[in-house]
Amino acid sequence: MQAPAGEADEAYSSIEALGPRVPLHAPEFAADPHAAYRAMRSHYGSLVPVELSPGVPATLVINFHTAVAILNDPMRFPADPRPWQATIPPDLAFLPMVEWRPNALRSDGAVHARYRTATSEALADLNLHDVRAAVERIAGPLISEFCNTGSADLISQYILPLVFSMINHVLGCPPEIGQRVAAASAAMFEGVDTATVNTMLNEALLELAQLKRETPGGDVTTRLVQHPAELTDVEMIHQLVTHYSAGVEIPQNLIASTLLLMLTDSRFVANSAGFQPPTGSAIDEVLASDPPLANYCLSYPRQPILVDKVWLPANQPVVISLAACNNDPAMNNGDYARNGWNLAWSAGPHACPMQARAASVLIVQEAIDQLLDALPEMRLAVSPQELVWRPGPFHRALTTLPVVFPPSPPLRYS
């Protein structure tokens, strides 16, 4: 990706010169990102000049092979955002998603290895039988609260409370502390100032870490505080923030998008022979075609760098479009059964740890199966075109998922 020696600079372009910046923050982009990716593919090459929010430029990578090369080159594409962060307004709405933290996601080299080892080893001892049983225990009472009404918004009444309870369970977080974490997350969505939200969150998570130091349990937080990496209280707070943000928002969006596919695509309705493709197939398809983290994996070259004959500036975010790369015609042939190639979990040293992937897929699948087993005649309450997607450069996230179904009595185990 370096300029070949002796070749004239004029053979190359700057990212600025490629064309107008595409605003990833616009509601129009959220409404139909795939049309935007197609337009990008026909107007630009593998790299697209974009805006993450008004006045905040970045480069979006939409070519699969270019993305894989960047993701596997952490020396030239480091993940630590601090040089860039020093140049941007401190009140950017999406800052909590990208700001520096002492965690694996925002670190490089030996520091990254220390955090990643602690996280992976803490997650490795997760008992997936226990995870499955916990989803079942949590799903039943939630479904019972709305099943006799004949309608529901699945996101607020089922998916969000379920994934939140699941991450509390995995982290061994008692209900009282869990409620304070939930209140802080809600405050963030309601636009309460970042300092107040951070104080609420930090106090609750510090208490959780201290509780597990004093009273260990068989949970991920205990394994993190006991890990030989000897994480400090501040580091523990940031690992827990990372677990909550990864463990709530992303599975929530994957469950919602998968349910949307299963409720609207005739392939997922039982055929005359009674055969219905398994939920796992729908999850695989969504991960490959419409992943919940659509654009992410930010890196910040420390000096101007040449990629695919385009000069990218120093200390400006390079964002991988997992969604566009997965739909790159060079890769996606519609065979989702063998979709190990897709980038929904990223690739390279910062890829989602295997242990987190296995637990996430299990939670997503079990949450969907519990719901559809209880209410098999569930239908979308509006046309798919009426659904509203949350604006934002990084996620693929429905605001609501309204459904209707024949009312049925509360489940036996509630």
Ligand code: HEM
């Ligand atoms: C459907 C669920 C999930 C998806 C699709 C997903 C996807 C991803 C992606 C794309 C990355 C790379 C991000 C980047 O480089 O900026 C990542 C990293 C990571 N994920 Fe996940 N994730 C999921 C769930 C989880 C859960 C539940 C956890 C933990 C409880 C988790 C822990 C992590 C960690 C610690 C990293 C950073 C790894 C590193 O930097 O070395 N993820 N994930």
